[in-house]
Amino acid sequence: MLVSGASRGIGRAIADGFAKRGARVAITGRDSRTLAAAARELSPPGATVLPVPCDVAEVDQIQACVERVVAELGRVDTLVNAAGVNRRQPAETYTPEQYDFILDVNLRGAFLLSQEAGRHMIERGAGCQVNVLSLNTHAPLKHVLPYAISKAGLGTMTRGLASEWGRHGVRVNGIAPGFILTDLTRKLWSQPRMQAWSRVNTPLGRLGGVDDLVGAAIFLASPAAAFVTGQVLYIDGGVSAGISWPIEEG
Numbered sequence: 001m002l003v004s005g006a007s008r009g010i011g012r013a014i015a016d017g018f019a020k021r022g023a024r025v026a027i028t029g030r031d032s033r034t035l036a037a038a039a040r041e042l043s044p045p046g047a048t049v050l051p052v053p054c055d056v057a058e059v060d061q062i063q064a065c066v067e068r069v070v071a072e073l074g075r076v077d078t079l080v081n082a083a084g085v086n087r088r089q090p091a092e093t094y095t096p097e098q099y100d101f102i103l104d105v106n107l108r109g110a111f112l113l114s115q116e117a118g119r120h121m122i123e124r125g126a127g128c129q130v131n132v133l134s135l136n137t138h139a140p141l142k143h144v145l146p147y148a149i150s151k152a153g154l155g156t157m158t159r160g161l162a163s164e165w166g167r168h169g170v171r172v173n174g175i176a177p178g179f180i181l182t183d184l185t186r187k188l189w190s191q192p193r194m195q196a197w198s199r200v201n202t203p204l205g206r207l208g209g210v211d212d213l214v215g216a217a218i219f220l221a222s223p224a225a226a227f228v229t230g231q232v233l234y235i236d237g238g239v240s241a242g243i244s245w246p247i248e249e250g
Helices: 009-020 032-041 059-073 096-124 145-168 192-201 210-221
Strands: 024-029 048-053 078-081 127-132 170-177 232-235
Touching: 009 024, 009 048, 009 078, 009 210, 024 032, 024 059, 032 048, 048 059, 059 096, 078 096, 078 210, 096 127, 096 145, 096 170, 127 145, 127 210, 145 170, 170 210, 210 232
Parallel strands: 024 048, 078 127, 127 170, 170 232
Antiparallel strands: none
C-alpha cells in the first residue's frame, strides 16, 4: 500500500496502523530526512515500511513514486491520499501563489496520485483508494477558504472516481476528520477559547486524535467494505450531525 503525506500527523498514524497489522507500506513526504526517520520509527519487527520521497505538487515525482512502489512492493493495492497543507488567514489576503500552493498539494496532487495508482489498479482489476477529506468538505470554516475549496473538490473527486472505476473493481472512499490534535494544530487547540468552543460543538466532548482515524481507514481498505464505494465517513465526534446553539439544557 501507499500512503502520501505520511511523515507526520494523520498520514503517519494511518501508515503505522497498517504496518502494525502486517501490511507492506510505502510512505511519501517532501523531506527525505524526515521521511526516513518516520520509516525507521514506524517499522515494527518484521514489517516493511518503504520511504519514497515525493512532492505531490510535482507530476514527475508522482509517476516516479508509483513506479518505484510497484517495482519494490509488487503492486499498490491500497492508496491513502493524506498529503495536505493549509494556511489560516482571511480570504481577501491570499496571494495567487499561496492559493496555488494549497490547491496543488491538496487537490491537484491527490488527483494525479490517484490517477497514477489507479491505472495500475485498473490493470489488475482490483484496488482501493482512501482520500483524507475534512469537515470543510461538509461546510467551510472561516479563514481557510482555499483549503476548504480543495477539500470540497476532493469530496467530488472521491465520488467521481468511484463512479468511473467501480466497473474495474476499484473502490474509492473518503474519511473526513473533525477537530484533530496534531503537531500542526497543537498551537491552535492550546488556546482555552478554542478548547471551549470545540467541547461545545463536538457531541462527544473532546478533540480527536490521529489514532481515531486509523480504524476507519483499515475498514475501508478491508474486505469488510467490499460493497462500499463513493462514500465519505466523517470521523468528527458528531460535529457534522447538527448545529449547537446556546439554548438552556433541560
